[in-house]
Amino acid sequence: MKQIKLLSATLLILFILNSCNKTPHDKIMGSWDITKIENPKIEDTDIDAFKELNKEALDNEVFTFTEEKVTKKLPEASEGTWEMDEAGTILTIDWGEGDIMSPHSYTIKALTNDNLIIEEDFDDFIITTTFEKVK
Known part of the structure; x- marks a missing residue:
């Protein structure tokens, strides 16, 4: 019985540690709803x-x-490609030939499991977009 409890506790700890160590690439996967544009x-x-x-x-x-x-x-409706730098600070989205501004380069200001804040610099102004993860 002690071995089962020890094994269960070990697996729980490993699961918690693994879920806390998501890379920025892993965190951005999924659907994001825009909640604020500034x-x-x-x-x-x-x-x-x-x-x-x-x-x-x-x-x-x-x-x-x-x-x-x-x-x-x-x-x-559009489909494009995306990439993120290794540090998880720059997000690049390319919507293809139909978007004359592509590729777009965003600075990632915040990225958690539930929130994403990006900035796009247009020289004369900066657009900050806030997203919440769709559950």
């Missing part, structure tokens, strides 16, 4: 237009990362 440099007079422009993305957009692909629904 532009800190936006003029007060443009805030309402910025919010309206991003309303559909906030209400409906989900990015899904699989081992080799990333998909999104807006402005139309």
Whole structure:
């Protein structure tokens, strides 16, 4: 009986340690719902237009990362490729020829099992996008 308890405790500890040691690549896998889009440099007079422009993305957009692909629904269903640097600080998404801005390079400001915050620098302004993991 003691051996079974010891084995169970050992397996539980190994499971906990393994789940805590997810790489950034592992953490980003899955579906992410956009919860906030910010532009800190936006003029007060443009805030309402910025919010309206991003309303559909906030209400409906989900990015899904699989081992080799990333998909999104807006402005139309798209599939692209993604990669992350080894340190987990830069995320690059290429939506292909249909997106004249591709590839997009994002700085990962935060990445946990449940939250992702990325920034895209457009020289004149920075867009910060916050995601929550879809459960």
